[in-house]
Amino acid sequence: MSLLALFFKRKPTAGVARERLQILLAHERIATGHSELLAKLQEEIIQVIAKYIKIDREQVHVKLDRGKDMSTLEIDVDLPSVMPLLGARG
C-alpha cells in the first residue's frame, strides 16, 4: 500500500457513529417508555380490581401488541372460582 493510499483511505467515521446512535436510541427510547407505561398501567389496574375483588397480584397480566393498522391492549385477570367480593353485604 502506498503512503498516499494510506493517507486517503481513512474516511471520517463520526458521521456514521452519529447516525447509528440516532436510529438506535429512537428505538430504545420507545421500548423503555413502553415497558414503564405498561408497568404503571398494570399496577393501577391491579389497584382498581383489588378494590372490589380479592385477587392474586401475580394473576394479572397486561400485554400491549402493536400492529400495523391496529394495536391491542390485553388485560388478563385470573379470578378465583368462588369470587370473594369485598364490601358485599352478606
Next chain:
Amino acid sequence: MAKVLVVTSGKGGVGKTTSTAALGAALAQNGANVVVVDFDVGLRNLDLVMGAERRVVYDLINVVQGDAKLAQALIRDKRIDTLSLLPASQTRDKDALTPEGVARVIDQLREKFDWVICDSPAGIEKGAMLAMHHADTAVVVTNPEVSSVRDSDRIIGMLDSKTAKAEKGERIEKHLLLTRYDPGRAARGEMLNVEDVLEILSIPLLGIIPESEEVLRASNVGSPVTLASPTGAAARAYFDAARRLAGENIEVVVPMERKGFMSRLFGRRVA
C-alpha cells in the same frame, strides 16, 4: 440550601470518579463546604483518587448500618479544609446499603454541607439507583464514543423516572459533562463532536474536559486534578464546570493545552 449532586454515566471508565474528585475539589477551592461520597461499594476508588486511602477507618456502610457515627467516617482533606470524603466499603456487599439508611445519611449530610456529591458505581443496578435517588442535580459523564452515549441516554431516562424528584413529579436538573474530548480528532470527523452528542442526548452542557495527561498524573499521586495542576487545560475546564454548577453563566469553550493557532481554531465558543 444544600444541593445533592450525583455523578453518573451508566458506562464504566468514562471518568466519574475523576470528575467527582475534580468538581468536588473545585467547588471547595472556591469556598463551598463539600463532601464527596463514594457509592461504589466493593470497588471503592474515590479514596485512592483523593489520596486518602490510608486514612479510611469507617465507611458509608458502617454509617448506614449505625455501626459508626457520620463524624467518625468523614475524612477531612489535608489540602482543602472545606472538602471531606465519605468512603465506600471495600469488603462489604452492595446489598448492605438500604434505601432507608442511605436516605438518613443523605439528610445528615445535607445539614453539614453545601454540596453532597455522590460518585455513582457503573451500571444500572441497585448501587447506581441508590446513588441517584436523592439527587437534586445530575452530572452525566459521557465520552464522545457510541457505547458511552448510548448508556448515558439510558441513565438520563432513569434519572427522569426513578429518582425521588421524578417520583414526586418534579424535574431533576441534568448536565452533560463531556470527558476525554479530543478537539483535533473531532474537527477531523474521527470522533463525535460536541454538537453531535448534545443533539443526541439533548441535555445542557456543563463542560468539556479535554483528553489530558494531567488527569492520569493527578490520580497517580492521589490528588484531584484541580489541585495537582490547577492551571492545566483539564483543571481549567473543571473549574469552569464547577462555577456553572454554582449558577454562574460562563461560556463553554474547549480548553487547550497551548495557546496559539490551534487554540484560536478550536478554543471557539461551542454552546
